Amino acid sequence: MPTVYITAPPSEADRIAETLVEDRLAACVNRLSTTSTYRWEGEVHRDDEAVLLAKTTADAYDDLINRVEAIHPYDVPCIERFDEAHVLESFAEWRTESVE
Amino acid sequence: MPTVYITAPPSEADRIAETLVEDRLAACVNRLSTTSTYRWEGEVHRDDEAVLLAKTTADAYDDLINRVEAIHPYDVPCIERFDEAHVLESFAEWRTESVE
């Protein structure tokens, strides 16, 4: 099953997480605080951001990333898919029911 | 090698991490603070939790998840396996020795 790794400004992160869960695109979103160091237009920057780890299903993945792109404030958001090699069966069932 | 992603209530997270390392089911557990947004019984909830990232071996994986299920306070805990594509050799050796 896919875990989607998204970064967002701290002020927007809760809104994105809630939208994904309310619209049944993710069963659960874990939000973590991060400091990001990155290159943008030739300069190195450092900013506080949030990492969102959205727990979804293969079927819902395309709709989830389309929704994140639509509501995300960045032109080039970090949206990455990591596939789990195994998930506890009861947790997999709950995820599937939560995004149906 | 597997990294196991587990969420737990903040009050239980250290106990779970210590059990896994003391019982040689993981070489190392990284604990991170998170806020989780999720759907449960039809309602959207938000709670503070901990994310535990347990560094283990393929051989110890089944015993690790059985132990986490046995000591975890949730009926449906988030337990997910992510397989690393590569690990620094000296670190892989230390992990293997630490869980033997």
Next chain:
Amino acid sequence: MPTVYITAPPSEADRIAETLVEDRLAACVNRLSTTSTYRWEGEVHRDDEAVLLAKTTADAYDDLINRVEAIHPYDVPCIERFDEAHVLESFAEWRTESVE
């Protein structure tokens, strides 16, 4: 594309992140705070550390881990590669340009 998972002492983490971005070995590094529980020389320890998640390319991966090994204060640093199953196309392009 590879995300490289590195742990480091809090006092060294920003220096490592900046080196990787300034030297074009990573486009972006997310730094998160963690508490690590681990076994070392037979004893269980607990320490505050940082997790660094370095966003790089397959081509730059070997140079990145060699650089981290060279500048990291630990004899046996945690350096692990996780391959993404999918990355938003515009973000993948930015990563590739940022490490070229």
